[in-house]
Amino acid sequence: MAEVRLEGVRKEFLSGGKKVTAVRDVDLRCRDGEIMVFLGPSGCGKTTTMRLIAGLESASAGEIHIGERRVDGLEPGKRRVALAFENYALYPPLTVKENIVFPLRASMRSPAEIESRLSEIASLLEIDQVLERKPGQLGGGQQQMVSLARCLIRDADVYLMDEPLSHLDSDQRVKVRARLRALHDRTRRTMIYVTHDQLEGLALADRIAVMNGGQVQQVDTPDGVYSRPANTFVAGFVGEPPMNFLAGRLEGDGAAPSFLSEDGSLRLPIGPAPFSGPRTILPGQPVTLGIRPEHIRLAGGQPGDALEASVEVYESLGEEGVLEVRRGRNVLTLLTKPGLSLKRGQPVEIGPDVQKIILFDPRTGERL
Amino acid sequence: MSSRRELLGSVTRKALIYAGLAVMLALALAPIVWIFLISLKTDKDIIASVPRIVFTPTLENYKAILIGVKSAGGETARPEFVHYFLNSLIITSGAVLVSLLAGVPAAYALARFKIKLKENIAFTFLSFRFAPEIAVIIPIFVIYRSLGLYNTYVGMILVYQLVTLPLIIWLMRGYFEDIPESIEQAARLDGYSRFAIFRKICLPLVKPGLASTAILAFIFAWNNFIFGLVLGAKETFPVTVGMLGFISYESVLWGQMAAASMVTILPEIVIALFIQKYLVRGLSFGAVRG
Numbered sequence: 001m002a003e004v005r006l007e008g009v010r011k012e013f014l015s016g017g018k019k020v021t022a023v024r025d026v027d028l029r030c031r032d033g034e035i036m037v038f039l040g041p042s043g044c045g046k047t048t049t050m051r052l053i054a055g056l057e058s059a060s061a062g063e064i065h066i067g068e069r070r071v072d073g074l075e076p077g078k079r080r081v082a083l084a085f086e087n088y089a090l091y092p093p094l095t096v097k098e099n100i101v102f103p104l105r106a107s108m109r110s111p112a113e114i115e116s117r118l119s120e121i122a123s124l125l126e127i128d129q130v131l132e133r134k135p136g137q138l139g140g141g142q143q144q145m146v147s148l149a150r151c152l153i154r155d156a157d158v159y160l161m162d163e164p165l166s167h168l169d170s171d172q173r174v175k176v177r178a179r180l181r182a183l184h185d186r187t188r189r190t191m192i193y194v195t196h197d198q199l200e201g202l203a204l205a206d207r208i209a210v211m212n213g214g215q216v217q218q219v220d221t222p223d224g225v226y227s228r229p230a231n232t233f234v235a236g237f238v239g240e241p242p243m244n245f246l247a248g249r250l251e252g253d254g255a256a257p258s259f260l261s262e263d264g265s266l267r268l269p270i271g272p273a274p275f276s277g278p279r280t281i282l283p284g285q286p287v288t289l290g291i292r293p294e295h296i297r298l299a300g301g302q303p304g305d306a307l308e309a310s311v312e313v314y315e316s317l318g319e320e321g322v323l324e325v326r327r328g329r330n331v332l333t334l335l336t337k338p339g340l341s342l343k344r345g346q347p348v349e350i351g352p353d354v355q356k357i358i359l360f361d362p363r364t365g366e367r368l
Numbered sequence: 369m370s371s372r373r374e375l376l377g378s379v380t381r382k383a384l385i386y387a388g389l390a391v392m393l394a395l396a397l398a399p400i401v402w403i404f405l406i407s408l409k410t411d412k413d414i415i416a417s418v419p420r421i422v423f424t425p426t427l428e429n430y431k432a433i434l435i436g437v438k439s440a441g442g443e444t445a446r447p448e449f450v451h452y453f454l455n456s457l458i459i460t461s462g463a464v465l466v467s468l469l470a471g472v473p474a475a476y477a478l479a480r481f482k483i484k485l486k487e488n489i490a491f492t493f494l495s496f497r498f499a500p501e502i503a504v505i506i507p508i509f510v511i512y513r514s515l516g517l518y519n520t521y522v523g524m525i526l527v528y529q530l531v532t533l534p535l536i537i538w539l540m541r542g543y544f545e546d547i548p549e550s551i552e553q554a555a556r557l558d559g560y561s562r563f564a565i566f567r568k569i570c571l572p573l574v575k576p577g578l579a580s581t582a583i584l585a586f587i588f589a590w591n592n593f594i595f596g597l598v599l600g601a602k603e604t605f606p607v608t609v610g611m612l613g614f615i616s617y618e619s620v621l622w623g624q625m626a627a628a629s630m631v632t633i634l635p636e637i638v639i640a641l642f643i644q645k646y647l648v649r650g651l652s653f654g655a656v657r658g
Contacts, residue, residue, distance in 0.1 A: 055557075056553050056556070056557075075556070076553070077556055077559030081557060082557065083554070085553070087548060088550070089548060089551045089553065090551070091551060091569065093573070103558040150554070154558075
């Protein structure tokens with residue numbers, strides 16, 4: 001077990017004669033014994049960053065440390081990292097069992113120990129019934145479990161996993177996710193887990209590194225990423241349905257400021273917000289207001305801070321409903337109870353929780 | 369009704385496919401059957417003005433080329449055909465072996481390594497096959513004369529690389545590229561060296577492709593004519609050239625020539641049948657799931 005440190009790591013490569021920067025000066029510290037999730041859309045550099053740690057790609061600049069050792073420049077086999085590949089990387093002629101113990105053969109463990117580790121991991125990932133089969137006889141989900149087992153069975157300082165559950169059915173994914181988390185709580189191994197699925201990331205991570213455009217946007221706990229997003233990208237990427245953003249400016253004095261949307265149709269008081277950042281807010285300053293769908297309620301006709309709006313679209317999704325409403329030129333999404341009968345154009349009242357409002361700088365996208 | 373019409377349609381289509389296959393098969397096999405029949409006939413039967421379908425088969429022709437005919441003095445000289453046949457075996461096997469030793473690692477490197485001008489290098493190998501052999505044979509002949517490679521096995525094996533090496537490099541490169549790169553990366557993470565990965569992981573995976581490629585190279589080399597004709601002499605003639613010896617001023621030994629042809633195609637048929645399983649799998653390779 002060891003911590004992983006990236007200092008100014010950069011990865012450039014040529015693609016069709018043009019220089020592309022896949023990873024841009026990433027500074028990152030994954031603590032000893034924690035699960036860090038690299039979360040981001042495809043092409044954000046999360047997998048490349050992980051491959052840099054594994055040594056399958058070489059960094060154009062920067063340093064990578066695992067524990068006390070500087071590993072950039074070392075062969076992948078000398079870095080003491082285990083990696084679960086998204087596309088399985090199983091060896092077709094070998095059986096599932098042989099595939100899993102393959103990395104242990106090199107390490108001269110006793111057969112009894114290999115056997116006991118194998119049975120533990122195989123039952124954890126529910127592949128104990130298929131150990132004698134060849135990978136080609138398994139479905140994608142099972143192959144992925146074999147690949148994951150081959151990673152977990154190793155003795156390594158760091159365990160890297162690249163979308164290891166992406167080929168599983170959704171119920172299976174939730175189950176294995178929980179087991180992975182439980183396994184980690186028991187063993188406290190340092191794990192880095194790459195995913196584009198924010199739910200998976202939020203569920204597994206001790207801390208999340210949200211990435212976009214080859215840069216780390218924010219490193220924080222799942223709760224921190226969710227409730228204190230560093231910028232509009234993180235705010236919009238984490239959360240489903242995504243956060244509402246409204247363009248507008250601030251009015252009023254510092255004591256009781258309020259937000260006025262660009263078209264002037266929507267005014268919201270900004271309370272002494274608990275999330276207000278370190279920067280001072282000036283009256284008249286243009287801002288982007290962010291509020292999550294779950295922080296706007298559909299008011300039942302009571303007075304108060306309720307705003308009038310009209311229904312655009314309503315989707316009843318079983319456990320909850322997703323409602324889009326319009327006020328002036330602003331469209332807001334909110335979560336409601338399921339099974340409501342709402343028609344397009346119907347007037348409704350909505351009550352945003354002003355305590356949960358987050359303000360962003362419209363130029364930089366940073367949280368204010 | 370429609371299902372019946374569909375059935376009828378599929379039956380017709382199948383019949384057409386089989387008819388087409390039958391025509392192709394006849395075109396491909398008729399000359400071989402014909403030569404086979406000739407090889408079993410006496411000279412008289414061969415030149416009969418109405419070709420005889422029914423005749424008394426004889427193995428005299430085979431005896432003549434494999435064991436030899438008694439000369440007037442009562443001695444049987446070792447037939448030249450056997451000598452040429454052995455030449456062909458030595459040259460072709462040697463050429464394929466050298467090509468495999470050099471070409472398979474080269475193909476792996478071209479498939480996996482980041483090499484400057486990689487595509488140009490690969491293309492250069494392919495360009496060996498662009499010019500007809502006859503176009504380059506004169507300069508090669510001159511070079512061979514001055515280097516002392518003329519009429520040697522080494523020289524023949526070297527020049528046959530023009531036939532076998534591009535084939536092996538280009539086909540094997542495709543097979544190596546079909547192996548998911550992550551399999552190799554996983555092995556690298558497990559601490560295997562690049563060479564160990566090539567030997568223990570990649571080579572076993574491309575074995576079917578390797579077998580079919582080697583056979584194709586063998587067949588192409590075996591059938592080559594011009595290199596042996598120009599760069600060899602009696603000592604190193606391959607069987608393709610040696611067979612010209614059956615044609616002389618006085619007569620053409622049709623029967624012996626036909627028998628020699630049959631013996632000559634035998635190794636190819638035997639090898640192909642023997643590893644047919646590999647051949648079929650090899651040609652439809654690339655099915656490593658991943």
